[in-house]
Amino acid sequence: MDREQLMEAVKANMPEKRWIHTLGVMDMAVQLAHRYGADPVKADLAALLHDYCKNWPVQQQAQLIKDHHLSQDVLDFDKELWHAHAGAYMAKTQFGIEDEEVLDAIRYHTSGRERMTLLDKVVCLADYIEPGRHFPEVDTIRKLAEKSLDKALIAGFDSTIGFLLSKGKRIFPLTVLTRNKLLEDGKALEEKK
Template identity: 60%
Template sequence: MSIDEACALVEREMPAKRWRHTLGVVESSVALAERFGADAEKARIAAILHDVAKFWPVEKQRQAILDDGDAAGLDTLLFDKELWHSHAGAFVARRDFGLDDAESLDAIRYHTSGRPGMTKLEKIVCLADYIEPGRDFPGVDALRKLSEKSLEEALVAGFDGTLRFLIEQGKRIYPLTVLTRNDLLTQIRPGGF
C-alpha cells in the first residue's frame, strides 16, 4: 500500500481535527528521525497509523486487542480506555495495512504508554505525539526545546506531565508508564541518581 493510499484510509477513520494532529505527528516524527539518526520512512509510516483506531467505538478497540492476543494489549484492557487505541492500532496496521515491520508496529503499540527498552523509533513517535505543532498545553514549549537535544529527557518530562495530570484527576496509572519513565532515567543518568 502506498503512503497516499494509507493516508486516505486513515483520514477516513477520524475527525478532521485528529487528522491535522496526525499530520503534525508525521511532521514531528520525520524531523526527530532526521535529527537523531533514525529511519525517517519508518517514522512517517508509524506516525500516519498511530491513531488509526483512536475514534473507533471502545468495543471495536477491545475486540481488535482480543483478536490480536498480544499480552501487553490484553493488559491494557484492565486500565483506562485511552490506552486501547494504540494496541488496537498496531493490530489494524498489520492486518489491514499490511505493515509487517515489528519496530514500526511497536512504535504504534507503545506511543501512549511507552515501555522499558524503547527503540529510537518508538521514542520518536511517542515524543512526536506530545510535541506536534498543533499541541497546546502547559509545558509543551519546554518539551519541544528538550526534544532538540535529547529524546530521553523530553520523554521523561512528557511522562512527568502525564503522570501529574492522572494523579490530579484521581485516575489509575498504567504501571508500564512508570516503568518506562524509570528506564529512561537510567538511560539519562546511568548508575546514579
C-alpha cells in the first residue's frame, strides 16, 4: 500500500475533525523531526497512524487489547490510553508496518515511556502541540518546543497529569515514570555542564 492509499484508508476510518487533527500532527511531527534530528519519514508515518483507533467504540478497543494480549495494564486506567495500543497493533496487522520504532511511537504517544526514543518524543509532542490544539498551557508548550524537546514534553505531561488530578482520575504509572525520567535526564545533563 503506497502513502496515498494509506492516507485514504486512515481518513476513511475517522471523522473529519479527527482527520484534521491527524494532518496537524503529521505536519508538526515532520517539523519537530527536522528540528531535532529524527527521521521525518518515520515521524510522518507514525503521526498518520497514531489515532487510527481513536474513534472506535471503547469496547472494541478493549476487546482487541484483550484478544491479542497487548498491554493489559492500560485497561485499568483511562480509556484515552487504549487507542494507542490498539492502533500500533492495527498498523502492524492491517497495514503491514514492521518498523518497531514507528510502532512504538504509535503505542506510546499518549503515555510516554521511560526510555523514549527521539521518534517517540517527536510524535508524542506533535500530538500535544499541533495547530488545532487549544488548552490553557499549549502556547507555553509550543514555545518550549522551539528550544527543548524534553522540556516541552515535561510541560505536556505536567498538563496531562494536572488535568487528570483536577478530574479525580487515576494516573497511569508509566506517564509519571516518563515525566520523572525526563526530569532526571535533564538534571543529569545540567550537572555535566
